[in-house]
Amino acid sequence: MKKMLAAISFMLVAISSFAQQPQAPDAEYIKANYTKYEYQIPMRDGKKLFTSVYVPKDQSKKYPIMMDRTCYSVAPYGVGKYKTAIGPSSLFTHDGFIFVYQDVRGRFMSEGIFREMTPELEDHKTNKNVDEGTDTYDTIDWLIKNIPNNNGKVGVWGISYPGFYTTTSLLSRHPALVAASPQAPIADLYRDDAFHNGAFMLVANFGFYPFFTNRQDDKPTQGKGFNVDFGTKDGYEYYLRMGSVKHTTDIYLKNYKDTVRLWQEMLDHPNYDQHWKDRNVLTHLHDIKTAVLVTGGWYDAEDLYGAINTYKTLVKDNPTTPIYFAMGPWVHGGWSRGPGDHLGDIEFGGAQGSYYREKIEFAFFSHYLKGTDTDIPKVSTFETGKNEWKTYKSWPPKDAEDKNLYFLPGGKLSFTAPTNTGDYSDTYVSDPNKPVPFISDITDDMKREYMTADQRFASRRPDVLTYETDVLDKDLTLAGNIIANLKVSTTGTDADWVVKVIDVYPDSAENNKFTAPNTFMSNYEQMVRSEAMRGKYRNGFDKPEPFIPGKITPVNFELQDVLHTFKKGHRIMVQVQSTWFPLIDRNPQVFENIMKAKDLDFKKATNKVYISKEHPSYLKVRVL
Structure with missing residues (x-):
């Protein structure tokens, strides 16, 4: 088991x-x-x-x-x-x-x-x-x-x-x-455990609720919940085979019946309604x-x-x-x-x-x-x-200065705004049936190391956009929250947008005593902060709205706070993608109630991130 x-x-x-x-x-x-x-x-x-x-x-x-x-x-x-x-x-x-x-x-x-x-x-x-x-x-x-x-x-x-x-x-x-x-x-x-900016935290919640369920009545007991039997260590494959999130209720009804009420509360309230307020x-x-x-x-x-x-x-x-x-x-x-x-x-x-x-x-x-x-x-x-x-004396530090870190053509990242004009964009195809993993390891849980894990596996995929600064000539410290300001379009009517801020180590970086076997800190891409945004909630978590296919649309969201120094000789990288599986559930990329989506609803979409003077995409950061 x-x-x-x-x-x-x-x-x-x-x-x-x-x-x-x-x-x-x-x-x-x-x-x-x-x-x-x-x-x-x-x-x-x-x-x-x-x-x-x-x-x-x-x-x-x-x-x-x-x-x-x-x-x-x-x-x-x-x-x-x-x-x-x-x-x-x-x-x-x-x-x-x-x-x-x-x-x-x-x-x-x-x-x-x-x-x-x-x-x-x-x-x-x-x-x-x-x-x-x-x-x-x-x-x-x-x-x-x-x-x-x-x-x-x-x-x-x-x-x-x-x-x-x-x-x-x-x-x-x-x-x-x-x-x-x-x-x-x-x-x-x-905003904490259930959803992140409207994206459902799948792997964390699915394994948690059977364990958490104690009783649903007024009768005291020392009894405890259960642990999910996946039948495999490959959580990515397990959740992909499971299909739409709506199938989770059937799994719980079959094996963990006492779990259903609390689980169903989440599935019944995908929007930020009075239940969540x-x-x-x-x-x-x-x-x-x-x-x-x-x-x-x-x-x-x-x-x-x-x-x-x-x-x-x-x-x-x-x-x-x-x-x-x-x-x-x-x-x-x-x-x-x-x-x-x-x-x-x-x-x-x-x-x-x-x-x-x-x-x-x-x-x-x-x-x-x-x-x-x-x-x-x-x-x-x-x-x-x-x-x-x-x-x-307070957080964030009052002397932190707001700056914009812009996405530029050629995969560049800079505090200098783009000068190229028009509808210039970077394009990738997002396929929810072949989603980007949230970690390179084979695991059946939300492995905590993903928060700092090497992102080279993701930057080498065609459905992940990568932007990177030149080698830093001095230390650069971010202190406070990070706001993603994206200008995007999609051929679908909904899309998720995942942004990751990464510290890229120099070629000369040496392994430390905690470095895993067959891993090298040379060019290591350490994730510093990351977050997902379900696009239909871009104008409010209580009012989902479809995308108009092909229309340039602003999508802004918070990646939350950091206090991190990118050291001299390192580089700052930003990755953008539309799947992050099974950390978050898959978006069918069709505007609908995803908790009731059918397995055949999941469609490929061509997504664009715009990086021009008229339509800049950037991160708003606080530089200390």
């Missing part, structure tokens, strides 16, 4: 177990120094949420509370069964805190009905108006009043989905909640008094949008609240364990995970929960390429 559990648990969910991997010394220390209790804590509507509490046996002093609310289970269950690690890291375990873990409403041993990324309410006038904010308030209030020897201060942390629950803890606005750290938080489900927590982040540390990874394939935009929204709408931001060279949740010293072939100059855990995360919570001194900068960001931590 070919299982995806290992990849799913690391790349997609980043559950609190990231910080709870087996560590024998900590496991023995926890049993010797903590007593575990289990409670069913009542909420205002009468439902009870299962909660595990680890209390220091030394009762000679008072302790702050650290809480993690999760939809991924607080297991092991039973007062005699202990986690092998507690807290965000072992630094917390040995320093003395009260640790609280709670199954959120409708998950595992908690009562109630689970709702995908619970819509938050502004009106809580009655006890029936409950959400994650009210559940957090009621939990904190109960803990403060019922757990002996707490010092009246609470901190909350969580990664990915628990990161969302950490964000919603801010909406409790409980006075005892003094510090919170949403880490890789889902912020807007449509209700699941955008950013609109509620006002009147926050709690100190916040937002954490993310530059190579987070799932919730990069969530981390960056949670920070930006909190700063904008809560100008007097202490808001901190940390971004390092990590995949989804990669800062919470391990050295964080490389990703695939790319090295980061040392153990950046331990730096974060000690100098930023532990320092933040210790200051606000225990009153220790701290000089944590408001913004701590890792500059990839140079492999250095940089600190700023």
